Amino acid sequence: xxxxxxxxxxxxxxxxxxxxxxxxxxxxxxxxxxxxxxxxxxxxxxxxxxxxxxxxxxxxxxxxxxxxxxxxxxxxxxxxxxxxxxxxxxxxxxxxxxxxxxxxxxxxxxxxxxxxxxxxxxxxxxxxxxxxxxxxxxx
Numbered sequence: 001x002x003x004x005x006x007x008x009x010x011x012x013x014x015x016x017x018x019x020x021x022x023x024x025x026x027x028x029x030x031x032x033x034x035x036x037x038x039x040x041x042x043x044x045x046x047x048x049x050x051x052x053x054x055x056x057x058x059x060x061x062x063x064x065x066x067x068x069x070x071x072x073x074x075x076x077x078x079x080x081x082x083x084x085x086x087x088x089x090x091x092x093x094x095x096x097x098x099x100x101x102x103x104x105x106x107x108x109x110x111x112x113x114x115x116x117x118x119x120x121x122x123x124x125x126x127x128x129x130x131x132x133x134x135x136x137x138x139x
Contacts, residue, residue: 023126028111040071
């Protein structure tokens with residue numbers, strides 16, 4: 001899906017208006033990202049990468065690293081959200097497959113994004129939109 005970029009006339013910065021279901025700074029949507037991470041949690045990144053043919057990866061090692069980067073980003077984001085949603089996120093539940101059961105939804109990341117809508121500019125990617133300049137899109 002093509003995404004339009006706009007330029008602020010005042011300070012020259014560019015921005016996009018993304019549909020809610022897209023993963024910030026990652027290709028694809030939050031559901032696809034969640035499915036990848038759940039597979040990596042259930043099978044381990046090495047086995048999940050064997051079952052996955054990531055179009056960006058040229059070898060099994062590349063696929064495994066590609067998958068681990070996504071899993072690490074999601075888990076880092078969940079760790080940061082523990083303080084914001086103490087009733088929803090308990091320190092022990094940082095696995096998406098467990099969190100999916102706790103929330104009672106298969107669209108776990110989208111559900112969290114909706115709950116934290118007012119804080120998205122301050123939250124880490126892929127749920128929020130804040131990221132250091134060194135954390136460019138990981139393809």
